[in-house]
Amino acid sequence: MKVETRKFVAKTGNEAAAFAMKQINPDVVAAYPITPSSEIVMIFSKYVADGEVDTEFIPVESEHSAISVCIGASASGARVITATSSQGLALMHEILYIASSMRLPIVMIVGNRALSGPLNIHCDHSDTMGSRDCGWIQMYCENANEVYHTIINAVRISEEANLPCMVMMDGFIVTHGMEKVFVLEDEEVKSFIGKRKPLYSLLDVEKPITLGSLTLFDYYLEYKRNQLEGVIKAKKIINDVFEEYRARFGINVPSFVEEYNIEDAEIVVVVMSSAAGTFKEVVDELRNKGEKVGVLRLKVMRPFPYEILREKLTNVKVVGVMDRAETFSTMGGPLSIELRAALYPLSKRPLVQSFVFGLGGREFGIEDAMKVFDILKDIGMKNKITEEYIYIGLRE
Amino acid sequence: MKRILSLKELAERTVGLASGHRACAGCSFPSIIRMVLGSSDYPVVVSNATGCLEVVSTIYPYSAWPCSWIHVAFENAAAVISGVEAAYKALKRRGEIKEDKKIVFIAIGGDGGTYDIGLQALSGALERGHNFLYVLYDNQAYMNTGIQRSSATPFGASTTTSPAGKSSFGKIQDRKEIIEIVAAHKIPYVAQASISHWGDLIRKLRKAYEIEGPKFISIIAPCVIGWGYKEDETVEIARLAVETCFWPLYEIEEGVYRVNYKPKEKLPVKTFLLKQERFSHLIGRDDLIEEIQKKVDEKWEKLLRLDGLKVF
Numbered sequence: 001m002k003v004e005t006r007k008f009v010a011k012t013g014n015e016a017a018a019f020a021m022k023q024i025n026p027d028v029v030a031a032y033p034i035t036p037s038s039e040i041v042m043i044f045s046k047y048v049a050d051g052e053v054d055t056e057f058i059p060v061e062s063e064h065s066a067i068s069v070c071i072g073a074s075a076s077g078a079r080v081i082t083a084t085s086s087q088g089l090a091l092m093h094e095i096l097y098i099a100s101s102m103r104l105p106i107v108m109i110v111g112n113r114a115l116s117g118p119l120n121i122h123c124d125h126s127d128t129m130g131s132r133d134c135g136w137i138q139m140y141c142e143n144a145n146e147v148y149h150t151i152i153n154a155v156r157i158s159e160e161a162n163l164p165c166m167v168m169m170d171g172f173i174v175t176h177g178m179e180k181v182f183v184l185e186d187e188e189v190k191s192f193i194g195k196r197k198p199l200y201s202l203l204d205v206e207k208p209i210t211l212g213s214l215t216l217f218d219y220y221l222e223y224k225r226n227q228l229e230g231v232i233k234a235k236k237i238i239n240d241v242f243e244e245y246r247a248r249f250g251i252n253v254p255s256f257v258e259e260y261n262i263e264d265a266e267i268v269v270v271v272m273s274s275a276a277g278t279f280k281e282v283v284d285e286l287r288n289k290g291e292k293v294g295v296l297r298l299k300v301m302r303p304f305p306y307e308i309l310r311e312k313l314t315n316v317k318v319v320g321v322m323d324r325a326e327t328f329s330t331m332g333g334p335l336s337i338e339l340r341a342a343l344y345p346l347s348k349r350p351l352v353q354s355f356v357f358g359l360g361g362r363e364f365g366i367e368d369a370m371k372v373f374d375i376l377k378d379i380g381m382k383n384k385i386t387e388e389y390i391y392i393g394l395r396e
Numbered sequence: 397m398k399r400i401l402s403l404k405e406l407a408e409r410t411v412g413l414a415s416g417h418r419a420c421a422g423c424s425f426p427s428i429i430r431m432v433l434g435s436s437d438y439p440v441v442v443s444n445a446t447g448c449l450e451v452v453s454t455i456y457p458y459s460a461w462p463c464s465w466i467h468v469a470f471e472n473a474a475a476v477i478s479g480v481e482a483a484y485k486a487l488k489r490r491g492e493i494k495e496d497k498k499i500v501f502i503a504i505g506g507d508g509g510t511y512d513i514g515l516q517a518l519s520g521a522l523e524r525g526h527n528f529l530y531v532l533y534d535n536q537a538y539m540n541t542g543i544q545r546s547s548a549t550p551f552g553a554s555t556t557t558s559p560a561g562k563s564s565f566g567k568i569q570d571r572k573e574i575i576e577i578v579a580a581h582k583i584p585y586v587a588q589a590s591i592s593h594w595g596d597l598i599r600k601l602r603k604a605y606e607i608e609g610p611k612f613i614s615i616i617a618p619c620v621i622g623w624g625y626k627e628d629e630t631v632e633i634a635r636l637a638v639e640t641c642f643w644p645l646y647e648i649e650e651g652v653y654r655v656n657y658k659p660k661e662k663l664p665v666k667t668f669l670l671k672q673e674r675f676s677h678l679i680g681r682d683d684l685i686e687e688i689q690k691k692v693d694e695k696w697e698k699l700l701r702l703d704g705l706k707v708f
Contacts, residue, residue: 027486030479056486058478061520065475068517071468072443072479078486080479098468202464202480203487205439205499212467213454223456 006182006251013141013174016148016181017083017109017167018043022053023189024155026107027078027196030058030069034088035121036171037111041083063088067095067106074104074164075211077201079155082106085171086113086127093131096164100135101227102211105158105196106165108136109151112273112324113171114360122361123171125272129301129325129334135227137165137234138302140272142258144169144179149245149253152184155193156241161234162199170274172361184249192248231303238300256305258297261287262312265294267376268350270309270339271322272298275357275364279322282369293373298335306342313343316350318380320372323389324358332356332389353379354389368393400599401435409434417460418452422620422627424634425449425533427591429504432531433463435601438500441480442466445473445509448540449533471513474521474530477503481526500605501528506617507548508538511572522581522610529604532574533617543622547572550642551691552684553674555622560677565684570691575614579648582708583610587647590616592635596645596656603649616643624673636668641696646703653702665692 011019017040021029031041041059048057056073060066066082074080084092089110099106114120115127125140132138137157141147147169158165169175184192200209215223242255260280262268269279276297286293296312298305313319321340323333331337336354343349355372358364372392379385401409412430419426425448433440441464444450450467453460468476481501487493503521505514510532518530537555538544545558549567554560558567579586584607589597597615604611618625618633625633637643638657642665645657666685669675678684 027490028479028482030482054486054489056482056489058482058524060475060478061516061523065472065478065517065520068468068472068475069479069482072466072476072481073483073486074479075466076441076480076483076487077492078479078483080483094469095472202441202466203484203493203499205441205464208462208464210454210459210461210465213456213459214451215456219456 008180008182010178011144011181012176012178013144013147013169014039014111014176015043016144017151018047019183020148020151021081022047023184023186024079024081024152024193025053026055026081028056028058028069028073028080029082030060030066030073030080031082031084032060032063032066032088034063034085036113036175037083037085037109039175040109063091064095067092067099070106071095071099071102071104074106075102075201076203077196077198079196080106081109083109085111086115089127089131090115093134096131096134096136098212099164101223103162103227103230104164105162107151107154107158108164108166110166110168111171111175112168120360121171123173123324124359124361125324126326128166128168131166132302132334135163135231136302137161137163137238137300138168139166139300140168140298141174142274142276142297144174144177145181146253147174148181148183149251152189152192153241153245153253157234157238159196160241161230161237163230163234168273173274182251188249192245235303235305254297254299256300256308257312258299259312260295260297262294262296262316264292266292266317267320267373267380268294268296268313268316269320269322269372269376270296270298270335272301272335273324275322275324278364278366278369282366282373286373301335304338304342309339309342310346313350314346314348318376319350319352320376321352321354322372323354323356326356326359330388336389351379351383351385353385355392356389357392362393364393400595400602403594406431406434406598412462413453414460414462416458418455419448420620422630424535424591424617424619424630428531428533428615428617431591431594431597432502432601435598436500436605438498438605439463440500440502443468443473443477443480443503445503445505445514446470447506447509449504449506451540470509472517473503473505473509473514475517477501477528478521478524478526481528502531503528504531504533506539507532507534507536507546511547511574519581522578522583522612525609527608527610529611529613532612532614534614535617535619535622537622539619539622548574552678552688554677555674565681566674566677575648578612581610582651583612584608585611585647585649587613588643589613589645590634590638590643592631592638593645593657600647622674624676625671629671633668633671636663636671639663640665640668640692642668642692644696644699646699648707651706651708653699653705653707655699655703662696665689
C-alpha cells in the first residue's frame with residue numbers, strides 16, 4: 001500500500017508512541033512518568049484501563065526500578081517497553097549497561113530533554129548522548145510519523161539483535177507537536193513483529209540459567225568483545241528490518257541516514273532529529289538560488305554508521321555538524337567528534353565545522369539554519385576552519 | 397498449611413547451593429540458601445542483590461545455583477523480581493505458561509541492599525503487591541566491601557567506618573527497624589528468623605510460599621570475618637542472638653504479631669556480645685553493655701505486649 005492511500009491520523013509524538021505501543025501490545029510495560037515523555041505512559045495507562053491491551057503494566061516508584069523491572073521481565077522472555085526523558089534516563093544509567101551486556105531486548109522511547117543543572121525541561125540531546133556508550137541501539141527520529149514507525153521496527157531489531165534499543169524524539173517539539181502520522185492496521189503490526197522468541201528465559205525452570213554472574217579479569221575482556229560483535233551484527237539487522245518494512249508497507253522511514261539533496265552537494269549539514277526539517281527548508285531555498293547544498297540526517301547514533309558517512313561525505317567540500325549537546329571536551333559536541341573521527345582515515349576528506357545549538361530548548365529557526373550555511377560557505381571560500389566549534393543562537 | 401520438613405527430608409532434597417562456591421569457611425548464608433531453596437515444593441526464580449552471596453556463588457564460568465537466578469545490581473533485587481513476576485503473569489494470561497504452573501519468586505539481599513540502598517526498590521515492590529518473597533540475610537554491615545557500617549549495624553558495634561577508638565565506642569546509632577518498616581506496608585507476611593532455630597525458619601518459609609502477595613523474612617546471618625568469631629561457632633552465635641532476645645523470633649501475619657519463641661531463660665545480651673570481636677572493645681564498658689541490654693529488653697517487652705495483637 002502506498003503512503004498516499006494509507007490511513008493517516010493527527011497525533012503528537014507522545015500519542016504516536018503510545019499508539020504504536022497499543023498496537024504492539026507488549027507483555028510488560030514498566031515506567032515512571034517524566035516530562036516531556038509522561039504522556040506516553042499516561043495514554044498507555046488508559047489503554048490498559050479500557051482493556052484495549054492486556055499488557056502487565058507496572059507503574060514503578062522510580063526510573064531506576066522501571067529499567068530494573070524491564071530487565072527482569074525481558075530475561076523472563078517477555079516483550080518489554082518503557083519510556084523516559086532526561087533525569088529519568090540519567091537515573092537509569094547504571095542499569096542501562098547491564099541491560100545491554102545481558103543482551104536483553106527492551107524498547108525504550110525517549111523524549112529528549114536537557115539534563116540538570118540548571119533544571120530545564122526542554123529539548124536537547126544531552127540525556128541520550130550521555131547514554132550513547134551504554135551498548136544500546138540509538139535511533140533519533142525527525143517527527144511523530146517516524147517515531148511511530150521506528151518503534152514498530154525497534155521491536156523487531158531489538159529482539160533479533162538481542163540488544164536493547166532507544167527510540168528518540170525531540171522533547172516538546174515532537175513529543176507535543178501535532179503531526180500527520182500514517183498508521184498501519186493492527187493486523188499489519190502484529191504480523192510484522194510476530195511473537196518474541198527468547199534464546200533463554202528465567203521462567204523456563206526446567207532449564208535453569210544463571211544470569212548476571214560476577215565476571216573477573218579472566219573473562220570480562222572476552223565478554224565485552226562478544227558484546228561488540230552483537231552490536232556490529234545489529235547494523236545488518238537494522239538495515240534488513242527497515243528494508244522489509246518499507247517493502248511490505250510502502251512507508252519510507254530511513255534506517256541509518258536520510259539524504260536530502262546531497263548527491264552533488266558541496267556543502268552538507270549533518271544533523272539529527274527535528275532540526276533536520278528546518279535545514280531542509282533552507283536547503284530548498286538555497287537550491288532555488290542554485291547553491292549546491294544538502295542535508296544528511298543521521299538517524300542511528302549507535303551503532304555509529306561510519307561507513308555510510310564516509311561514503312556520503314568524502315566528496316563534499318565543507319561539512320557542518322550540528323550538536324544539540326555539549327561534551328565539555330572543548331572540541332565540540334558528541335556527533336561532531338565522532339564524525340571527524342570517522343572521516344579521518346579518508347585520504348580525501350571535507351573540512352568539518354562543528355556547531356552547538358538549541359541547548360535547553362533554545363529556539364532554532366530558519367535564520368539560524370541560514371546562518372549555519374553562511375558560515376559554511378565562508379569556510380568553503382577561505383578553505384579553512386578557524387574556530388573549533390561555534391554556538392548558534394547564543395545571546396552574547 | 398504445609399508440613400514442616402524434617403532435617404533429613406531437607407537434606408535429601410537436591411536443591412541447594414552446589415559445593416565449590418567460594419563463601420568463607422563458617423559463613424551462614426549457604427545454610428540459609430539451602431533452607432530457602434529446599435523448603436520450596438515449587439520451582440524457584442531468584443533475583444539476587446549484589447553482595448557476598450552473589451559474588452561467591454557465581455564467579456563466571458561457574459554457578460552454584462540450581463535454579464533460575466539473576467543478579468542485576470546492588471539496589472534493585474526487588475524491582476528485578478517484580479519484572480520477572482510481571483512477565484510470569486503476562487505470559488500466563490496469554491497462554492504461554494500453563495495456568496497451573498506455580499513458580500516461587502524470591503529476591504535475596506543483604507542488609508546493604510535491603511535496609512539502605514535497596515530500600516526504595518523494596519518499598520516500591522511491596523506497595524505494588526507483587527507475589528514474591530524477599531529474603532534478607534542480615535549480617536549487619538557491608539561485609540562484601542570491607543565491613544563498613546550499615547543502618548543494620550547495631551549500637552556499639554565496631555566496623556571499619558564506625559571503628560571503636562580512643563573517643564569512640566563504635567556505632568552510635570541504633571539499628572533501623574526493618575521489620576517494622578516492611579510491616580508498615582501492610583503486606584500479608586513478615587517474619588524474623590534464625591538458622592539456629594531451623595524448624596521455625598522452615599515453617600516460616602513454607603508458610604510464605606503458600607501466601608499470595610509480598611512476603612518478607614529477615615534471617616540473622618552471622619559473619620565470621622565481620623563479627624570476629626571462630627568458623628565453627630556460626631550457628632552458636634545465631635542461637636545466642638535468639639536466646640538473649642537480641643534477635644527475637646517473631647512474625648506478623650495479616651497484621652497479627654506473634655512471638656514464636658520465648659527462651660526458657662533469657663540470657664544476658666553480654667553472652668552474645670562478648671563472643672564477637674566487633675563488640676570486644678565493650679569489655680570493661682558495663683555502662684554501654686547495660687545500655688544495649690536496656691534496648692534489647694525494651695524491644696522484647698514491646699514484642700510480648702504486641703503478641704496476639706492485630707496491628708493493621
